[in-house]
Amino acid sequence: MSGQPNTRLSDLFGLAGWSKGELARLVNRQAAAMGHPQLSTDTSRVRRWIDTGEIPRDPVPRVLAALFTERLGRVVTMEDLGLVRHGRTGKRSGAGSAEHPDGVPWAPERTAAVLTEFTGMDLMLNRRGLVGAGAALAAGSALSSAMYEWLHTDPTLTSDAPVIDHPLLHHADPAGFDRYEAAPIGREEVDELERSVEVFRAWDAARGGGLQRKAVVGQLNEVGGILAYHHPAHLQRRLWGVAANLAVLAGWMSHDVGLEPTAQKYFVIAAHAAREGGDRPRAGEALSRAARQMVHLGRPDEALDLMNLAHSGSGDGVMPRTRAMFHTVEAWAQASMGKGQAMRRTLGRAEDLFVSDKDDVAPPSWMQTFKDEDLYGMQALAYRTLAEFEPQAATHAQYYAEKALALRVDGRERSKIFDHLSMASACFIADDPEQADRFARLALMSMGSNSSRRTWDRLSQMYRLTAQYADYPRISELREEIRHALPRQKGGRGGDGGEGARV
Numbered sequence: 001m002s003g004q005p006n007t008r009l010s011d012l013f014g015l016a017g018w019s020k021g022e023l024a025r026l027v028n029r030q031a032a033a034m035g036h037p038q039l040s041t042d043t044s045r046v047r048r049w050i051d052t053g054e055i056p057r058d059p060v061p062r063v064l065a066a067l068f069t070e071r072l073g074r075v076v077t078m079e080d081l082g083l084v085r086h087g088r089t090g091k092r093s094g095a096g097s098a099e100h101p102d103g104v105p106w107a108p109e110r111t112a113a114v115l116t117e118f119t120g121m122d123l124m125l126n127r128r129g130l131v132g133a134g135a136a137l138a139a140g141s142a143l144s145s146a147m148y149e150w151l152h153t154d155p156t157l158t159s160d161a162p163v164i165d166h167p168l169l170h171h172a173d174p175a176g177f178d179r180y181e182a183a184p185i186g187r188e189e190v191d192e193l194e195r196s197v198e199v200f201r202a203w204d205a206a207r208g209g210g211l212q213r214k215a216v217v218g219q220l221n222e223v224g225g226i227l228a229y230h231h232p233a234h235l236q237r238r239l240w241g242v243a244a245n246l247a248v249l250a251g252w253m254s255h256d257v258g259l260e261p262t263a264q265k266y267f268v269i270a271a272h273a274a275r276e277g278g279d280r281p282r283a284g285e286a287l288s289r290a291a292r293q294m295v296h297l298g299r300p301d302e303a304l305d306l307m308n309l310a311h312s313g314s315g316d317g318v319m320p321r322t323r324a325m326f327h328t329v330e331a332w333a334q335a336s337m338g339k340g341q342a343m344r345r346t347l348g349r350a351e352d353l354f355v356s357d358k359d360d361v362a363p364p365s366w367m368q369t370f371k372d373e374d375l376y377g378m379q380a381l382a383y384r385t386l387a388e389f390e391p392q393a394a395t396h397a398q399y400y401a402e403k404a405l406a407l408r409v410d411g412r413e414r415s416k417i418f419d420h421l422s423m424a425s426a427c428f429i430a431d432d433p434e435q436a437d438r439f440a441r442l443a444l445m446s447m448g449s450n451s452s453r454r455t456w457d458r459l460s461q462m463y464r465l466t467a468q469y470a471d472y473p474r475i476s477e478l479r480e481e482i483r484h485a486l487p488r489q490k491g492g493r494g495g496d497g498g499e500g501a502r503v
Contacts, residue, residue: 006053008082009064013050016071020046023067030063039063055083065121075121075262079114111272115243116224118265119217119250137261140294140302143268144287144309151275151283151313184229190238193223197245198365205369205412209253210451216253220246240277244270245366248286255293258453264290281322284314285366292329296454300336307333319363324353325370328378335382338389343382350375373407376400377415380422387429397426414452417443421458428465436465437474444485456486 013023021043031039036059048054055061061083068076078084196219203212223243231239251266267290274282291306307330314322327350334343354375363370383397401423408416420443427436440462447455463482469475 004053005051006049006082008080010050012068012072012076012081016068018071020050026067027060027063030067031059034059034063034066036063049083053082055085062117065117066124069121069125073125075118075125075265077114077117077121079110079117084110111269111276112224112227112243115247115269115273116221116228118269119221119224122217122262123214123221137264137297140291140299141305143264143290144305147268147271147287148309148313151271151280151287151309183226184231185226185235187235190235190242193219193242194238194365197242197249200246200249201369202411204249204253204256205414208414208450208452208455209256210453213250213253213257216246216250220250237277237279240273241279241282244273244277244279244282244286247273248289248366251286251289255289255296256452256454260293260297263293267293280313280315281318282364282366284310284318284326285322287313288326288329291333295329295333295336296457298336300333303333303336304330319361319367320353320357321363321370322367324350324357324375325367325378327353328375328382331382332378332385335385338386340386340390340393343386347379347382350378369412371407373404374415376404376407377419377422380404380419380426384422384426384429387426391429394426394429397422398430401426413446414450414455417446417450417452417455418458420446421455421462425462425465428462428469433469433472433475436469437478440466440478440482444481447485453487460486 016023018026024041024043024046027041027046028039031037039060041056041060045054045056049056056064061078061081064081064083065076065078068081200212200216200219220243223239223246227236227239227243230236247266247270251263251270254260254263254266267286270286270289271283274280274286287306287310291303291310294300294303294306307326310326311323314326327346331343331346331350334346377400380397380399380401383393383400387394387397401419404419405416405423408419420439424436424439424443427433427439443455443459447459459482463479463486466475466479466482470479
């Protein structure tokens with residue numbers, strides 16, 4: 001017991017709208033349903049959890065996490081409730097404050113447990129149809145300040161992990177409590193997990209994040225259970241790599257369908273997993289995803305905070321092409337702020353780094369889709385965004401969008417949609433409604449078979465540009481078609497594009 005109020009639990013308790021007596025009764029009922037009929041709590045105990053920071057024994061924290069998850073319609077973990085026994089848990093000066101909004105960085109040994117718990121709650125929400133976006137998104141500056149020192153420390157693979165030649169490690173010990181009932185695995189199984197990432201990545205690029213998100217989250221949950229065991233160091237690093245790749249993909253798919261707080265949590269989990277595996281560039285790339293999400297949501301200044309951390313935290317081993325990709329995200333953020341000169345300088349650095357990569361070293365799997373067309377797509381997006389402030393930039397956006405489209409191949413349909421929308425928007429700004437109409441219709445034709453909400457966000461953004469041409473018969477028809485095609489959705493703003501930089 002800390003003697004101090006658990007402000008995290010108190011805040012969520014207020015959002016849930018229960019009385020203390022009601023919560024006590026719900027805990028007893030839920031615990032019985034989870035196989036703990038002997039558990040009995042009352043109003044005074046609930047009061048101590050909230051007012052004095054008392055942390056109840058297992059399984060109560062898990063029971064509370066399940067109750068709050070269902071009540072609020074978003075994933076709520078034990079960490080979110082301030083009910084994990086490490087440091088000064090529950091106090092805002094430690095886990096959960098202006099400096100540490102999401103309780104990050106958590107202790108290294110907690111990463112697999114946090115991963116497993118979060119994915120389990122996410123899956124529960126999906127099964128019950130309760131997934132929502134009712135959580136606050138942490139500011140980029142708050143995230144970066146919380147993770148700065150942690151990201152710059154040495155990798156934290158456990159030094160006492162058993163090094164045993166037998167691939168199945170029959171006698172491996174569990175590494176933590178509350179683990180998923182998985183078993184330690186060998187090289188062949190890790191090979192299969194790595195191949196599954198490629199399958200999910202290809203599906204996401206082709207069809208958007210909505211159709212396979214649950215499958216990715218389920219696979220990530222399984223990997224979290226496997227990571228509860230210590231494996232030989234070489235397998236453990238590969239497993240952390242799988243976890244990082246799946247977490248990034250789960251975050252990107254969540255962002256793609258508008259689950260923004262959930263997406264951000266997955267990006268943070270991915271950074272943790274990458275660092276556990278000693279892969280600093282992958283950790284930096286995960287943070288660049290959160291930065292790109294911030295630009296999409298109209299928070300480019302916070303995106304730049306995150307990109308500064310991604311650059312500095314990636315270490316010296318980051319490849320030129322990866323640094324080039326980082327700069328394209330940074331340039332998009334600068335364009336969103338109307339900083340044309342800074343954007344051009346940043347894109348110039350991106351081009352120089354991109355062409356300096358001699359392809360003599362195979363890129364990691366998560367960078368193999370950042371090709372020429374993806375660089376062009378991001379340049380088109382940056383110039384199209386800047387054109388809102390400097391209309392003459394629209395011609396540059398058209399130039400790069402055309403180059404990207406000329407190289408797009410089958411299987412990257414979402415990227416092609418974004419490029420068509422960048423081109424259409426640039427044409428409207430450049431006073432070429434005939435060409436704009438053509439590219440807008442090409443995008444619209446493909447969007448019905450894609451589950452990406454971000455494409456609809458971008459279409460909505462382009463629709464705004466059609467207003468001054470509403471008297472043109474073709475554009476009037478286009479506007480009517482867009483109005484009928486747009487799904488009814490809550491919120492959503494901004495857009496994204498040139499997605500080739502992303503899995």
